[in-house]
Amino acid sequence: MKNNFLILILFSVFVSNAQTADEKQLKNIYNASLVKGQGYDWLNYLSNQIGGRLSGSIQAQKAVEYTKKELDSLGLDRVWLQSVMVPKWVRGTPEFAYFETSPGETTNVPICALGGSVATAQKGVKANIIEVKGIEDLKALGKENIEGKIVFYNRPMEPTLISTFHSYSGCVDQRYSGAEEAGKYGAVGVIVRSVNLRLDDFPHTGSMSYGDTPVTNRVPAAAISTNGAELLSTTLKLNPDIKFYFKQNCKQYKDVESFNVIGEIKGTTYPNEIMIVGGHLDSWDLGDGSHDDGAGVVQSMEVLRLLKETGYKPKRTIRVVLFMNEENGLRGGNKYAEVAKSKKENHVFALESDAGGFTPRGFSFDCSDANFKQVESWKKLFEPYLIHMFVRGGSGADVGPLKNENIVLAGLRPDSQRYFDHHHAENDTFEHVNKRELQLGAATMASLVYLFDTYGVKMLPKIKG
Numbered sequence: 001m002k003n004n005f006l007i008l009i010l011f012s013v014f015v016s017n018a019q020t021a022d023e024k025q026l027k028n029i030y031n032a033s034l035v036k037g038q039g040y041d042w043l044n045y046l047s048n049q050i051g052g053r054l055s056g057s058i059q060a061q062k063a064v065e066y067t068k069k070e071l072d073s074l075g076l077d078r079v080w081l082q083s084v085m086v087p088k089w090v091r092g093t094p095e096f097a098y099f100e101t102s103p104g105e106t107t108n109v110p111i112c113a114l115g116g117s118v119a120t121a122q123k124g125v126k127a128n129i130i131e132v133k134g135i136e137d138l139k140a141l142g143k144e145n146i147e148g149k150i151v152f153y154n155r156p157m158e159p160t161l162i163s164t165f166h167s168y169s170g171c172v173d174q175r176y177s178g179a180e181e182a183g184k185y186g187a188v189g190v191i192v193r194s195v196n197l198r199l200d201d202f203p204h205t206g207s208m209s210y211g212d213t214p215v216t217n218r219v220p221a222a223a224i225s226t227n228g229a230e231l232l233s234t235t236l237k238l239n240p241d242i243k244f245y246f247k248q249n250c251k252q253y254k255d256v257e258s259f260n261v262i263g264e265i266k267g268t269t270y271p272n273e274i275m276i277v278g279g280h281l282d283s284w285d286l287g288d289g290s291h292d293d294g295a296g297v298v299q300s301m302e303v304l305r306l307l308k309e310t311g312y313k314p315k316r317t318i319r320v321v322l323f324m325n326e327e328n329g330l331r332g333g334n335k336y337a338e339v340a341k342s343k344k345e346n347h348v349f350a351l352e353s354d355a356g357g358f359t360p361r362g363f364s365f366d367c368s369d370a371n372f373k374q375v376e377s378w379k380k381l382f383e384p385y386l387i388h389m390f391v392r393g394g395s396g397a398d399v400g401p402l403k404n405e406n407i408v409l410a411g412l413r414p415d416s417q418r419y420f421d422h423h424h425a426e427n428d429t430f431e432h433v434n435k436r437e438l439q440l441g442a443a444t445m446a447s448l449v450y451l452f453d454t455y456g457v458k459m460l461p462k463i464k465g
Helices: 002-036 039-050 058-072 136-141 164-169 173-183 226-238 290-309 331-342 369-376 379-385 435-455
Strands: 078-090 096-102 105-108 111-113 125-132 150-153 189-193 221-224 243-247 251-265 270-280 316-323 346-352 360-366 389-392 408-414
Touching: 002 290, 002 379, 002 435, 039 058, 039 290, 039 435, 058 078, 058 251, 058 290, 078 331, 096 226, 125 136, 125 189, 125 226, 150 173, 150 226, 150 243, 173 189, 173 221, 189 226, 189 243, 221 226, 251 290, 251 331, 270 290, 270 331, 270 435, 290 316, 290 435, 316 331, 316 435, 346 435, 360 369, 360 435, 369 389, 379 435, 408 435
Parallel strands: 125 150, 150 189, 189 221, 270 316, 270 346, 346 408, 360 389
Antiparallel strands: 078 251, 096 105, 096 243, 111 221, 125 243, 251 316, 360 408
16 A cells, blocks of 8 residues: 555656646747747748749749748758649739629729639620529529529628638638539629628639539639628619629649748657648738738748757657648648658658637647547646647648548647638738737647657557458
């Protein structure tokens, strides 16, 4: 009995000392980020000196060169570029649209081409317009009511959902597949309500797909601002015979070479166990991509810098991966996973930041029960920093291709209420990112990386066969 009591005391002392060490390291990380953070300056350069970084653009290449140079300056063990072929879509001159209530009576509305859309004819497209709430309405209307018209998708984001990402997922299908489906019924064009909870005059672009539709049968597609959508819908109710006109001259070119940017600190004890943090280097072209995903890029770079700044020497190899082409192809994420598999690299953990640079709230995890239980045991370490949300769910698009039964996939989850005000729009710009919120996010990511590196990933037992 006495021996058991002594063992219990020794174990309690061990746990207390370990927790004290963890508390100290997290405090060091947060202090270093808030006092000596570098991410905001990196983001300033990416946003204001380079700008929007659409895959295949000169700006995307400049971002590759800049971030590689900055990673080189951190004294990492290795920094390199990973070649990947990416699509090159160019918007061209600004789009123009109006609706006509009677001959000569027109009202201009803000639109932007969806990423990957074909151009209109040189003189534009002008036709009657039919409003629907979603793709499912097309079948009920039939070809006789759609052919020769412009389809106007006007399903808004659901305002009652507190998770704005759930609201987003509930209506983004009309943006992604709306043109493909409307074209099957003979539509001559598609206008989609911007995926945005706020009423404003900023049209929001985003990726779309024509599926297997032959190029000659593809119809042009554009997003309309939420204010524009409200006005158009109201006018249609008063006058169903109005005509809509829009013009855009975007173009798809052949794929071009680009790069993922990668840097690593070699592990001291388990160098063959790889942990990664990352965000996507590309952005849409309307703003400068500060929230989506310049914030995630610089936060991921900061993770490695903060570990070095605090004198921490990781047991496992830790990489930062700045993925190219998340927005319109996911080529960078797929390429990284493909190379990792071909080299038989053992990735045990991957964390992505791609939800904006707002105040961090916690993480979502795609992992085993044992690993999630371990994460929950760390909650008290995060509570002083107001990080309280640890949930099962998705991680991130770029780290998703690494998924296997043992890896822990995670996504940083900031407060999302303002994210879709800026998502894929002209107002996704540097002045809308708060320096302190950005720094808190970087420290939160670095803290999770530290804990997984310290305690490891719980592997599933191998089945004897």
